[in-house]
Every structure is written in structure tokens, then in C-alpha cells.
Amino acid sequence: MDMKNITLTDIAQELNLSRSTIDRVLNDRGNVAVDTKKRVLRYINELGYKPNRAAKHLAKRTNCSIGVSYYLPNEFALQINRGINTVYEELSNYGLNVLIRAADSPEEQLLQIKEMSEQIDALALAVWEPDLVGDLVNDLIDDGLPVATFNRDLPDSERLFYFGCNYFESGQVCGGIIEKITSKPGKIAIINNHDILGEYRAKGFKSVLSDNFQYDIIGPYEICEEFEVEGSINEKVIEDIQSIIKDNPDLVAIYVANQTLCAAGKAVELLGKQGEIKLVGFDLYEQTVSLIEKDIIQAVVCQEPFNQGYYPIKILFELIAEGKEIEKSKFITRLEIVMKENLRYYHNYDYIK
Numbered sequence: 001m002d003m004k005n006i007t008l009t010d011i012a013q014e015l016n017l018s019r020s021t022i023d024r025v026l027n028d029r030g031n032v033a034v035d036t037k038k039r040v041l042r043y044i045n046e047l048g049y050k051p052n053r054a055a056k057h058l059a060k061r062t063n064c065s066i067g068v069s070y071y072l073p074n075e076f077a078l079q080i081n082r083g084i085n086t087v088y089e090e091l092s093n094y095g096l097n098v099l100i101r102a103a104d105s106p107e108e109q110l111l112q113i114k115e116m117s118e119q120i121d122a123l124a125l126a127v128w129e130p131d132l133v134g135d136l137v138n139d140l141i142d143d144g145l146p147v148a149t150f151n152r153d154l155p156d157s158e159r160l161f162y163f164g165c166n167y168f169e170s171g172q173v174c175g176g177i178i179e180k181i182t183s184k185p186g187k188i189a190i191i192n193n194h195d196i197l198g199e200y201r202a203k204g205f206k207s208v209l210s211d212n213f214q215y216d217i218i219g220p221y222e223i224c225e226e227f228e229v230e231g232s233i234n235e236k237v238i239e240d241i242q243s244i245i246k247d248n249p250d251l252v253a254i255y256v257a258n259q260t261l262c263a264a265g266k267a268v269e270l271l272g273k274q275g276e277i278k279l280v281g282f283d284l285y286e287q288t289v290s291l292i293e294k295d296i297i298q299a300v301v302c303q304e305p306f307n308q309g310y311y312p313i314k315i316l317f318e319l320i321a322e323g324k325e326i327e328k329s330k331f332i333t334r335l336e337i338v339m340k341e342n343l344r345y346y347h348n349y350d351y352i353k
Helices: 008-013 021-025 034-047 055-056 076-096 106-116 129-140 167-181 195-208 235-247 261-270 286-293 306-323 342-343
Strands: 065-069 096-102 122-126 147-150 162-164 185-193 217-220 253-255 277-280 299-302 331-334 336-338
Touching: 008 021, 008 034, 021 034, 034 195, 065 076, 065 106, 065 306, 076 096, 076 306, 096 106, 096 306, 106 122, 106 129, 122 129, 122 261, 122 306, 129 147, 147 306, 162 261, 162 306, 167 195, 167 253, 167 277, 167 299, 185 195, 185 235, 195 217, 217 235, 253 261, 261 277, 261 286, 286 299, 336 342
Parallel strands: 065 096, 065 122, 122 147, 147 162, 162 331, 185 217, 185 253, 253 277, 277 299
Antiparallel strands: 299 336
8 A cells, every 4th residue: 555645545445444433533532442443543553654734633623714816817717716616625624714706807806805804814816916916915914914826926025925837938838839830931929918927928938939030029919908708709809910910921820928819719710811820828718629629729838727726725724724834935837738639638628618
């Protein structure tokens, strides 16, 4: 038996006892026959098994309310929420409560954080405009509230940790993809938002292609800073991207560093340029899946949105419930390349479809 991964269930099955019986023995809760208790203790001593400290503490039930605040694209937020809901289901019996506040604007996010700050023991947030909320977050931290960031960092604050993507490296990955799938020279357009993360993605992308003289990188074009309504595509955005394509007949690829990838796909499709103009961007949604299957989008880079929802809550809960030390100040998610050829193997695919 692999001691590193041994669980209470494994021990219960080996001894033909219930998991609750093993739990009562390990946590000394009584109501266990003396002979049974001796048998369990003898067996775990022979194994050298050591109960997980966090689980032992959680068994005592520590009430803990964690606030979650974000301003994110709707479909991305759905995947974040899957992670939040999963960790809540796992830990709610041990006292975890989660307050989720999804903002429709950075200004609303500021108000929501203020309103929930008196009701929570810790805060996990994804900030769209650091300058707007930075002072408030620092004040909360100064008042003793544990704060973590996910998806978007506040590196100049005293936050405990960040859980999310390295945006410069994600841009590098996209640059490498386009370099490998684009066979002819020409222009490559960058579309992004006017924010620091868009800049990181653009810089990472350019760093890969800067020495490749067969490509002329144009942009960045700042298109669609507001989030699209779930399930719809802004017609104005499609028209803006079509204009870029029409104005640049030698365009061979578009790198979409924001949430307008599906709009770019529609623009390419409407102009009959699928396959001729390569499209690469970020994140996997229902509409993205369809465009990948039709060979309009060649690849997307995903950033583990489920984990971005799951782990910040779990880490903060273990900090408060047990005093468990946080291992590092940055937890960087994997960058997962999804293409038509591996689409059905991607772990989020069933949920998206």
C-alpha cells in the first residue's frame, strides 16, 4: 500500500470496518469497542500511518466565512465557480461558508468588498482595476483580514498569496504556437485590453517572435474592454475585427489576448478566411469549442480556472482552521494547450459541452 496516499477509506476496507469507526478511533471520540480500537491502533502503528493534521483539526469543526469577489467574463466565472462549489461541498460540514460576490463593474466590486468585509474571516479576490481597489485591500489587510488574490494579482499589496496564471509566459506560449502553425510570411495582429495583463500577454508574445523577420506584428488593437453577455457576441466587435482583416490583406494570424476570441472567429468565418488566417487565444467556452471543431480557431491556452476557484478557498480555510502555514506567495497554474486534435481529452470538455 502506498503510504504517501493512504486514506481512512483504505484502512477501513483493510480492517473491514466503517470509515466513521476509523475516524472515531483516530480522533478519540469514544463509542468504539475496546478490542476494535486496539485493532485499529495496532494496524496503523504497523503501517506507520500518521493522520493528516488538517483533517484532524477540521474534525473539530471551525466556523469560517470566506468572501470571494471577482469581476470576470461570465463564462470564465462559471468555471471558477465550479471550483468554489466543489471545495465548499468538501468542507462545509467542517464549518466553511463562502460568500460569492460577482460584480458587473470595477466600481461595484469596490462596494461589494466594503459590504462583505465585516461578515468574513478571509477574502479571495480577482481584481480588474488594482488602482481602484488597492487602497481598500491594503486597509483590510492592515486590519488583520487575510487576503489572497486569484486570476489577477495585486503584487504591490500585502496579500498572502496569488493563485493564477503567469501572463507573460502565456503570451510566450501563444507566440510559439503561431510560429509553428503559420507557414507563410505576413502580418500578425494582436488584440487585447488596455490593462497590465494585456500588456504582459503582448510582451510575452512579441518576445518569442521578435527575431522572426518573416512576420510583421501589428497592434495591439484595443477592442471590447467590456465583457460580452454570456452566450452572445458583440456585433460591433466583429465589425472592428473585420476592418482589421480587410485593411491588412497579408494578415496571416490573429493573436487574441482578451475575451474577444469568439468574435474574432466569427469575423474570420464571415469573411471566408478560416484556415487562411490562424487564430490563437485563451480559455475554452462552448462557442470556442464549436469554432475549434470547425478549424476556425487553431488553439487556445487554458489556465486551470477550476483550480483558481478551488485552491484559494481551501488554502485560506486551512490557514484559519488550523493555522497551517502557506507554502509560498505565488501558485502559478499550468498553461494547457487545447487544439482540435486533443479537444475531447481536455478535463473541462464535458462540462462545457
